[in-house]
Amino acid sequence: MKVVHFGPGNIGRGFIGSLLIQEGHEVTFIGVNEDLDKALNEQNTYDVEILDDEPKIIQVDHFKSINSRTNSNQAIEAIGQADLITTAIGPSNLKSVSSLIAKGLLENINNPRYIHVIACENMLNGSQTLKQEVLSHCSTQEREWLEQWVGFPNAVIDRIVPSEKSKESLTVKVEPYFEWVIDKGGLKGDLEIPHVKIEERLTPFIFRKLYTVNTAHAIAAYAGYQMGMENIDEAIKHRDIRMLIRKCLEECGQLMTRKHGFHPLIQAQYIEETLKRFSNPHFIDPVARVARSPQRKLGPEDRLLGPALYLFEEQLKEPRHLIKACAIALSYNHPDDKEAMEIQENIHNHGVTQTFADIAKLPHSHQLVREVSEQYDQLQTKGISSFLKSRHLPPPQRGYFPVITRSKGKDERDM
Numbered sequence: 001m002k003v004v005h006f007g008p009g010n011i012g013r014g015f016i017g018s019l020l021i022q023e024g025h026e027v028t029f030i031g032v033n034e035d036l037d038k039a040l041n042e043q044n045t046y047d048v049e050i051l052d053d054e055p056k057i058i059q060v061d062h063f064k065s066i067n068s069r070t071n072s073n074q075a076i077e078a079i080g081q082a083d084l085i086t087t088a089i090g091p092s093n094l095k096s097v098s099s100l101i102a103k104g105l106l107e108n109i110n111n112p113r114y115i116h117v118i119a120c121e122n123m124l125n126g127s128q129t130l131k132q133e134v135l136s137h138c139s140t141q142e143r144e145w146l147e148q149w150v151g152f153p154n155a156v157i158d159r160i161v162p163s164e165k166s167k168e169s170l171t172v173k174v175e176p177y178f179e180w181v182i183d184k185g186g187l188k189g190d191l192e193i194p195h196v197k198i199e200e201r202l203t204p205f206i207f208r209k210l211y212t213v214n215t216a217h218a219i220a221a222y223a224g225y226q227m228g229m230e231n232i233d234e235a236i237k238h239r240d241i242r243m244l245i246r247k248c249l250e251e252c253g254q255l256m257t258r259k260h261g262f263h264p265l266i267q268a269q270y271i272e273e274t275l276k277r278f279s280n281p282h283f284i285d286p287v288a289r290v291a292r293s294p295q296r297k298l299g300p301e302d303r304l305l306g307p308a309l310y311l312f313e314e315q316l317k318e319p320r321h322l323i324k325a326c327a328i329a330l331s332y333n334h335p336d337d338k339e340a341m342e343i344q345e346n347i348h349n350h351g352v353t354q355t356f357a358d359i360a361k362l363p364h365s366h367q368l369v370r371e372v373s374e375q376y377d378q379l380q381t382k383g384i385s386s387f388l389k390s391r392h393l394p395p396p397q398r399g400y401f402p403v404i405t406r407s408k409g410k411d412e413r414d415m
Contacts, residue, residue, distance in 0.1 A: 001025045004082040004104075006097050007089035008033075008040060008065055010161040014172035016086050016120050018048050018060045019180070023194050028078045029065040030100075039170060040065035046170035051282035068100055079104020084116050084191070087130065088157075091123040098133035105134070105150055106142055114189035115150045118182065120157045122214070124206060124301065127152040127186065153186025156205045158213060160277060162285040173283050177273070181205045204260035208267075211252040213274050214303040215325075219245050220278060221291035222329045226384035232285040236278040240388035245275070247321040252307045254317040259310070294332045295339040300361050304329055308368060323368065327375035328384070330356060352376045 005017050008029035021027050031037050040046070045061040068075040079085060079101060089097065105115060117134070119126030131152035135143050159178035182191070183202035191198070199205060217232070223244065224235030235241050249271045256262045262270075278285075298305055304326050308319035330352065332340045346355040353373040357364045379387045 001083045002081055003027045003084045003086065004030055004079050006030050006085070006087040008036060009088065010163065010172050011088040011120070011157075011159070013046060013060070013170070014048050014161045014174040015157065015159045015178060016088055016180075017063065018058065018172075019178075019195060020084075020086075020193070021060050021063055022058070025084075027063045028082075029063060030068050030075050030078070030097075031065060032067065032069050034067050034070065037065040037067040043170060046172065049171055049173045050176050051173055051280065052176045053282075055282065068097070072100065075100055076104045076107065080107030082115065083113075084118070086118045086120050087126075088120045091121050091126065091129075094119060094121070094126070094130045095133050098130060099137050101130075102134045102137040102142075105146060106138070108149070109142065109145050112145070112149045116188065116191055117150060117152050118155050119152075120155055120180070122157075124210075125154050127154045127183075149188060151186050151188035151191075153183040153191075154202055154206075155183065156181040156202065156209050158209050160280075160283075160285060162283050163289055175277055175280055175283070177277055179205075179209070204256075204262065207260055208256055208262065208270065210303055211255060211307045212249055212267075212270060213277075214297075215252055215307065215322075216245050216249060216274050216278060217290050218297050218303050218329065219248055219325045221287045222294070222325070222332050223384065223388065224287045225291055225332060225334065226328060226379075229287055232278055232287060232290055233281055235287065236275065240385070242275070244321060244324065244388060246271070248325055249274070251311060251317050251319050251322055255307055255310050255314070258316055259314055288334055288336070291332055291334065291340075292337050293339050294329050294337070295343060295359055298326060298329055298356075298359050305360050305368070312368070319368075323371045324375050324387075326356075326372045327379050328387075330372070330376050331379055 003020050003025050005012055005027055008017065008031045012029060017027055017029060029040060041064065045059060048058045048060055050056040050058065066075045066078060085101060087094065087097065101117065108115065117127060117130065119130045123129070135146065138146060157180050160175045161172060181197040181199055181202060184198045184200050220232050220235040220241060223241045224232065227235070227238065227241070229235050253267045253271065256267045257264050297303055300306065300309060304322060308322040308326070311317050311319045330343065333344050334340050343355060353364055353369060356372050357369045360369060362369050378390070382390065
């Protein structure tokens with residue numbers, strides 16, 4: 001199978017690309033970093049170092065790399081020949097590659113065959129989002145052709161690949177664990193990749209990862225930052241931070257088992273595996289990297305407020321510890337993080353209640369907004385150490401929360 005992968009960065013080389021190459025597929029990376037593309041083509045090999053108690057090195061070779069800025073025609077030709085197109089470039093960059101993907105796909109309009117495009121991004125409905133961007137570059141006839149022959153199945157990916165400080169080496173360091181799940185309903189024909197799960201219902205896996213792995217990661221980062229820690233493994237090992245994370249994951253676990261159908265024992269094992277992964281002492285994962293973009297991560301469907309809202313709306317469990325986690329995230333003030341600085345400026349100018357209500361897209365009177373604001377004030381007064389040790393919130397009065405009706409995405413409607 002011929003594969004084009006957008007983004008030969010750490011995830012591209014250390015996870016998606018290396019997995020596909022190891023299975024014998026012909027992979028072409030497409031990037032925008034001229035130095036990186038040049039190095040990949042000159043060396044034609046790189047190492048993936050799996051950091052475990054017994055470290056393992058996998059040599060990856062037999063690939064190509066194309067710079068789309070300087071060789072756009074060559075990139076279009078590679079896309080036109082591909083059976084599978086994947087991305088790992090960040091959600092905000094999908095639009096920038098959509099025109100190139102559209103041009104490449106349409107090379108096949110007179111020679112139709114099934115092709116798949118999968119956005120391997122840390123976002124909901126990534127492939128469908130990319131699909132809409134691709135379709136925006138097409139005529140009505142071209143859209144009809146794409147709808148018939150090109151599948152855009154959503155996917156969930158999970159592997160920790162810390163940023164490398166060295167720009168000289170192509171070596172990528174990764175954790176042993178990985179998961180790649182693809183939505184069967186989005187496929188056109190067959191797609192078989194060893195070690196990749198094809199599931200009828202992707203939604204449970206999307207939310208299990210988002211509301212377990214990403215939730216734990218974010219809390220460790222925001223609480224660790226407040227404690228002056230530099231790396232995630234330090235935060236996870238801190239007793240009070242680890243306790244807050246565990247309590248938050250137990251709250252999220254109610255959602256996973258009762259709404260999404262995971263067996264309680266399976267979910268408990270997944271939580272333990274998540275905590276173990278973040279405690280890995282063999283690689284450095286900076287707190288500032290994980291904590292970046294707090295405004296997005298405090299959004300109404302994201303890793304902190306998202307599960308709290310679902311728990312309330314479904315009347316599953318009071319999100320007392322998630323409320324504390326939201327308050328800690330609101331306090332994140334790293335000077336190099338643009339979103340963090342915007343949040344702090346808004347709190348200074350408009351107050352914490354107004355700021356959080358705007359981020360959460362909730363009315364000021366909503367109990368969650370009020371409780372998070374109160375916990376934020378307590379954090380500022382007590383400091384993080386005392387705040388983490390303090391008794392948790394009493395259960396809010398049931399029925400006091402207004403029910404917020406939100407539009408459902410495709411994955412949720414299909415449940």
